[in-house]
Amino acid sequence: MLTLAPPHNEKQVLLHSCCAPCSSAIIECLLANGIRPTVFYYNPNIYPEAEYEVRKREAIRFVTAQGLDFVDADYDYAWWKSEMAGLEAEPERGKRCLRCFSLRLTETARYAATHGFTLFTTTLASSRWKSLDQINEAGRMAAARYPGTTFWEQNWRKGGLQERRNQLLKTYAFYNQRYCGCEFSYKEEE
Numbered sequence: 001m002l003t004l005a006p007p008h009n010e011k012q013v014l015l016h017s018c019c020a021p022c023s024s025a026i027i028e029c030l031l032a033n034g035i036r037p038t039v040f041y042y043n044p045n046i047y048p049e050a051e052y053e054v055r056k057r058e059a060i061r062f063v064t065a066q067g068l069d070f071v072d073a074d075y076d077y078a079w080w081k082s083e084m085a086g087l088e089a090e091p092e093r094g095k096r097c098l099r100c101f102s103l104r105l106t107e108t109a110r111y112a113a114t115h116g117f118t119l120f121t122t123t124l125a126s127s128r129w130k131s132l133d134q135i136n137e138a139g140r141m142a143a144a145r146y147p148g149t150t151f152w153e154q155n156w157r158k159g160g161l162q163e164r165r166n167q168l169l170k171t172y173a174f175y176n177q178r179y180c181g182c183e184f185s186y187k188e189e190e
Helices: 020-032 049-065 077-083 095-114 132-145 161-171 183-189
Strands: 012-016 036-041 070-072 119-122
Touching: 012 020, 012 095, 020 036, 020 049, 020 161, 036 049, 049 070, 077 095, 095 119, 095 132, 119 132
Parallel strands: 012 036, 012 119, 036 070
Antiparallel strands: none
């Protein structure tokens, strides 16, 4: 298991979660390192709403089985889509993705700042399909907007976490999506 060194030796973290498969090995790793995550589920990008609900149910199922707190943030796809206006034709890993990460992590930082968390991170940094540089940039920008918060730039792809994710995927029979979640990646997958 990966040995973690969180900033300021924090023992609590607000973990932005995109889905159960990506969260599972990270949560397990955090707990093994004596770090208690509170899971913050904020994904207004997921399309269609039925997909959002399936992913949320799977996340709740796993998080509650671990005895952890789950924060179900608002789902407002129409607002998210309006925030993506002009970026619809951007490719994966393009400007649209950076904007999406920034919106989601800024809301995570806001929640952290108003609920006593000083440290936050995201499971987005576990996906090989996403740009780690973009995720870290978005996290740093979000933390800068909320003084007193720190974005934990952890590469959740390393230390055997990908392999463990795949094991937990089978163990829990998680629903495993085939696209990042947004309407644009959904249409590309089709």
